[in-house]
Amino acid sequence: MAELVSHPDEVKIVSKRFGRGATGIxxxxxxxxxxAVQKALGMQPDGIINEVKNSGLRGRGxxxxxTGMKWSFVPKQSPKPKYVLCNGDESEPGTCKDRLIxxxxxxxxxxxxxxxxxAVGSHTGYIYIRGEYRYLSNIMxxxxxxxxxxxxxxxxxxxxxxxxxxxxxxxxxAYEVGEESALMExxxxxxxxxxxxxxxxxxVGLWGGPTVINNAETLASVPHIILGGAEWYASLGPAKNGGxxxxxxxxxxxxxxxxxxxxxxxxxKMIHEVGGGIPDGQNLKAVVPGGSSTPVLSADEIDVxxxxxxxxxxxxxxxxxxxxxxxxxxxxxxxxxxxxxxxQHESCGWCIPCREGTDWLKKTLTRFHAGGGLKxxxxxxxxxxxxxxxxxxxxxxxxxxxxxxxxxxxxxKEFEDHLExxxxxxxxxxxxxxxxxMA
Amino acid sequence: MTFSDQFESRFAEMLSHYPTxxxxxxxxxxxxxxxxxxxxxxxxxxxAQRLDxxxxxxxxxxxxxxxxxxKPRGKYNLQVCTNISCMLRGAEEIFDxxxxxLDIDHKGTTADxxxxxxxxxxxxACSWAPAMQVNYDFHENLTVEKMDTILDEYKNRGMQ
Numbered sequence: 001m002a003e004l005v006s007h008p009d010e011v012k013i014v015s016k017r018f019g020r021g022a023t024g025i026x027x028x029x030x031x032x033x034x035x036a037v038q039k040a041l042g043m044q045p046d047g048i049i050n051e052v053k054n055s056g057l058r059g060r061g062x063x064x065x066x067t068g069m070k071w072s073f074v075p076k077q078s079p080k081p082k083y084v085l086c087n088g089d090e091s092e093p094g095t096c097k098d099r100l101i102x103x104x105x106x107x108x109x110x111x112x113x114x115x116x117x118x119a120v121g122s123h124t125g126y127i128y129i130r131g132e133y134r135y136l137s138n139i140m141x142x143x144x145x146x147x148x149x150x151x152x153x154x155x156x157x158x159x160x161x162x163x164x165x166x167x168x169x170x171x172x173x174a175y176e177v178g179e180e181s182a183l184m185e186x187x188x189x190x191x192x193x194x195x196x197x198x199x200x201x202x203x204v205g206l207w208g209g210p211t212v213i214n215n216a217e218t219l220a221s222v223p224h225i226i227l228g229g230a231e232w233y234a235s236l237g238p239a240k241n242g243g244x245x246x247x248x249x250x251x252x253x254x255x256x257x258x259x260x261x262x263x264x265x266x267x268x269k270m271i272h273e274v275g276g277g278i279p280d281g282q283n284l285k286a287v288v289p290g291g292s293s294t295p296v297l298s299a300d301e302i303d304v305x306x307x308x309x310x311x312x313x314x315x316x317x318x319x320x321x322x323x324x325x326x327x328x329x330x331x332x333x334x335x336x337x338x339x340x341x342x343x344q345h346e347s348c349g350w351c352i353p354c355r356e357g358t359d360w361l362k363k364t365l366t367r368f369h370a371g372g373g374l375k376x377x378x379x380x381x382x383x384x385x386x387x388x389x390x391x392x393x394x395x396x397x398x399x400x401x402x403x404x405x406x407x408x409x410x411x412x413k414e415f416e417d418h419l420e421x422x423x424x425x426x427x428x429x430x431x432x433x434x435x436x437x438m439a
Numbered sequence: 440m441t442f443s444d445q446f447e448s449r450f451a452e453m454l455s456h457y458p459t460x461x462x463x464x465x466x467x468x469x470x471x472x473x474x475x476x477x478x479x480x481x482x483x484x485x486x487a488q489r490l491d492x493x494x495x496x497x498x499x500x501x502x503x504x505x506x507x508x509x510k511p512r513g514k515y516n517l518q519v520c521t522n523i524s525c526m527l528r529g530a531e532e533i534f535d536x537x538x539x540x541l542d543i544d545h546k547g548t549t550a551d552x553x554x555x556x557x558x559x560x561x562x563x564a565c566s567w568a569p570a571m572q573v574n575y576d577f578h579e580n581l582t583v584e585k586m587d588t589i590l591d592e593y594k595n596r597g598m599q
Binding site for chain 2 (some may be wrong): 002003081090091092093094095096098099130131133135165166169170171172173174177184186187188189190191192209248249250251252256257258288292316322323325326330335337338342345346348
């Protein structure tokens with residue numbers, strides 16, 4: 001469905017089977033499918049965990065935690081069943097990579113789930129796919145059925161004596177459910193409200209059992225690591241940032257698309273060469289580097305390596321790999337407003353700083369963009385955001401606060417250009433209904 | 440009340456996937472909604488009874504998820520994404536065009552019951568923006584001209 005693109009700088013690992021018919025199990029087997037899981041069945045669980053740890057694979061959902069390390073937190077002995085949960089509730093604005101994995105390589109996700117299961121001593125895995133991705137849920141249901149029919153799932157997989165079941169699960173529209181603890185609540189048939197941590201899911205997760213939760217891209221990377229080895233995978237990126245990443249290029253670009261590039265690829269090059277630069281002879285104004293929750297970078301800040309540590313050093317985050325490019329015609333106040341409108345809509349309302357904070361930010365920014373803002377509102381918004389940070393059960397509050405602070409800090413002048421009755425300088429006259437200045 | 444055979448076999452299969460009955464609730468609500476058109480009182484009562492939940496517990500879950508609705512929608516539900524990546528590539532124009540052409544607003548339904556319109560959050564089509572879903576089908580790299588054709592197609596299909 002979604003169009004595929006390519007660029008000579010790409011290193012295709014997770015995407016190597018894209019567009020090659022690998023949804024069919026026979027084709028998947030021809031393309032080295034289910035070899036990794038058979039190799040893993042012959043390994044010690046700790047050996048698998050160490051291999052993944054040493055590969056430098058870090059969570060592709062956005063947090064960037066070392067995957068092998070996460071697995072090592074699962075207790076060896078547990079009175080309750082252990083679970084593997086694949087997070088396919090992709091919904092961070094700017095991110096559209098898991099969709100391609102499910103569409104073109106569903107068996108790689110299944111294989112990743114089984115390997116994670118063997119590593120932590122679990123016998124059940126769930127693959128959660130967001131409700132909007134119905135066609136992908138259908139593809140996954142078929143893939144699981146095919147894997148069962150071959151004896152790759154169920155009792156005694158590959159004749160190894162190891163039992164492993166994989167089930168699909170569907171959402172029904174909620175960004176918040178992409179957060180790991182809310183994801184578990186949703187899978188248990190409830191509202192997606194986050195749980196307090198500790199205890200972490202690795203100890204107390206689904207139905208109280210230890211649970212490993214990984215993003216779909218993370219799990220789809222695992223079979224390649226098992227086959228190619230930790231050393232090879234780690235060598236693809238800078239230290240502690242192993243492998244490649246699916247970068248979703250969107251916004252003002254000549255060639256938007258999902259490209260698989262090595263970790264640490266230069267952002268400037270990504271925009272101007274891979275993405276084909278800015279259309280219509282416009283100049284770059286800003287980049288949101290890793291999905292809408294990551295702090296914006298201004299045009300002079302983009303000569304950076306796209307890996308977790310370099311982006312952190314640059315004052316932003318690698319996030320979920322959603323690179324949103326903004327040209328000079330973009331109104332940053334409007335862009336901030338649209339971002340906050342999203343978080344206000346998606347806040348589950350459980351924690352007050354997030355529920356009230358996002359609502360006030362939306363109200364203030366709406367008034368601001370309509371010329372009704374006061375100078376003190378700029379500092380108030382910053383102060384409000386600062387006070388949302390770290391004060392909620394889950395990071396949705398932070399996800400709204402962090403970009404707001406960066407918009408204000410880096411584009412303060414644009415906020416000032418909207419003050420006290422002035423119409424938005426980027427909109428056609430009369431396009432935004434003016435609101436009165438509130439003293 | 441009765442659902443299709445496909446619904447029933449999926450429901451029975453799903454119940455065997457989890458240690459608790461309640462876990463099937465969210466995907467089941469969506470499949471039920473696809474069959475009935477919306478989550479009517481009858482559907483809610485039926486699912487509550489099957490899953491040993493109160494109707495209130497079921498409604499509590501329904502109100503959380505943006506795809507679930509207790510009110511009927513048009514046969515074709517246009518869900519236009521206006522989130523950042525789509526906005527940068529003209530999504531607001533697409534949404535406004537829909538409003539004018541169909542003469543309905545956000546969450547409205549046309550008098551003939553054929554179309555309803557929704558402004559939605561990111562649907563995961565950022566690299567192919569602007570985009571919308573009509574029920575579950577994705578339509579990407581939209582332009583106003585393209586919208587004209589798409590809408591006509593659905594209209595013709597709906598009249599048959």
